[in-house]
Amino acid sequence: MPYYRSVGEVPPKRHTQFRQPDGSLYAEELMGQEGFSSDSSLLYHRHLPTAIVAAEPYQPPAGARTPNQPLKPRHLRTHKIDAGGDAVLGRAHLLANDDCRISYVVADRPSPLYRNAIGDECLYLEEGTVRLESTFGSLALNPGDYAVVPRSVIFRVVPVGGAARMLVVEATGHIGPPNRYLSVRGQFLEHAPYCERDLRTPREPLLEDGSEVEVYVQHRLRGGIAWTRHVFAHHPFDVIGWDGCLYPWAFSIHDFEPITGRVHQPPPVHQTFQGPNFVICSFVPRKVDYHPLSIPVPYNHHNVDSDEVLFYTGGNYEARRGSGIEQGSISLHPGGFTHGPQPGAPERAIGVEYFDELAVMVDTFRPLDLCEPALAIEDQEYAWSWSRGSSPATGVDPATG
Ligand SMILES: [Fe+2]
Numbered sequence: 001m002p003y004y005r006s007v008g009e010v011p012p013k014r015h016t017q018f019r020q021p022d023g024s025l026y027a028e029e030l031m032g033q034e035g036f037s038s039d040s041s042l043l044y045h046r047h048l049p050t051a052i053v054a055a056e057p058y059q060p061p062a063g064a065r066t067p068n069q070p071l072k073p074r075h076l077r078t079h080k081i082d083a084g085g086d087a088v089l090g091r092a093h094l095l096a097n098d099d100c101r102i103s104y105v106v107a108d109r110p111s112p113l114y115r116n117a118i119g120d121e122c123l124y125l126e127e128g129t130v131r132l133e134s135t136f137g138s139l140a141l142n143p144g145d146y147a148v149v150p151r152s153v154i155f156r157v158v159p160v161g162g163a164a165r166m167l168v169v170e171a172t173g174h175i176g177p178p179n180r181y182l183s184v185r186g187q188f189l190e191h192a193p194y195c196e197r198d199l200r201t202p203r204e205p206l207l208e209d210g211s212e213v214e215v216y217v218q219h220r221l222r223g224g225i226a227w228t229r230h231v232f233a234h235h236p237f238d239v240i241g242w243d244g245c246l247y248p249w250a251f252s253i254h255d256f257e258p259i260t261g262r263v264h265q266p267p268p269v270h271q272t273f274q275g276p277n278f279v280i281c282s283f284v285p286r287k288v289d290y291h292p293l294s295i296p297v298p299y300n301h302h303n304v305d306s307d308e309v310l311f312y313t314g315g316n317y318e319a320r321r322g323s324g325i326e327q328g329s330i331s332l333h334p335g336g337f338t339h340g341p342q343p344g345a346p347e348r349a350i351g352v353e354y355f356d357e358l359a360v361m362v363d364t365f366r367p368l369d370l371c372e373p374a375l376a377i378e379d380q381e382y383a384w385s386w387s388r389g390s391s392p393a394t395g396v397d398p399a400t401g
Helices: 345-349 372-376
Strands: 005-008 027-032 040-045 052-058 074-077 092-096 100-107 113-116 121-134 137-141 145-149 154-171 211-221 224-234 239-244 249-252 271-275 278-283 307-315 329-333 357-364 369-371
Touching: 092 329, 092 372, 100 357, 121 307, 137 145, 137 249, 145 271, 154 278, 369 372
Parallel strands: 113 211
Antiparallel strands: 005 239, 027 040, 040 239, 052 224, 074 329, 092 100, 092 369, 100 154, 113 154, 121 137, 121 145, 121 154, 145 249, 211 224, 271 278, 278 357, 307 329, 307 357
């Protein structure tokens, strides 16, 4: 994030002597993006962050990727995924390309310590509560929270009081607010649908003792992605203070202020984050189109340059009975296919003033493959849902279409 935070103890001058109670120096670490030319933070460790005592390859569960061919719209039912596993190694990868990987997990146990050296991660918590613990401190996450974890931050996800349902977007690069909502110096502009006051960051250091601590590292490898298990001499949660503009942060979808209009507003008004070759959008409960002749549901549309993924995470989808969409559904509407509301929905929507819906959208500019776990939860009938007869006579399709 582009604005400054300071947590715990830091010395008054950077890169100067900063001593522990026993007289030894704290170990200063700079985490900086784009070499030394972008956002960074300085962290002060009790122990050397460089001290590893072992490294070995780790083989995550294999997951084949299948191209979306024959080209079809897809419907994945995430709630058919069983609870079990943790929010890192237990992810069921569903959709992927070289820019991002989208997965779903029902985490019922703490994850191991983890570092994603490929890119930032955006976690969306559908259900349950979790603590996201990192070298920067702890963040409490509730349903509807997004958490953005910068690349290479060591963290873990701890469910609190039961299993937690999460959608995870792993980027090959960085995730942040859309550039058009930021000033040249990084402040949110007045037309942004959220701003600094809506963001939550760690507030105090998280200190833990321990030796020979495992950290799972997902990292770049020529031609793809690999995993290595590092064993750190000391627990990485040994930071007594940090400051800077790079840190994990959280934002609730319920704090996203919808932008509405007299006629239908296109998805860019819902954009919440941008990543490399993809965007993440939030569809939230809102007043809908108020032109006297408006049609509140979207027109049929063909996003010629992108694949469109929608995760239905709350609200009333009863009206999409014609499509099979339900709570926890993911739809994939790929480039090369025109999609839109179910038959009859435009007429039924006329006069409706409010949509009670909650959905997260990921639009990717490169095509998405289907990962192996997706095939097991796919609704094979979805592709024909627009042509197999009219939908129910009552109810309203969500505006996401
Ligand atoms: Fe769409």
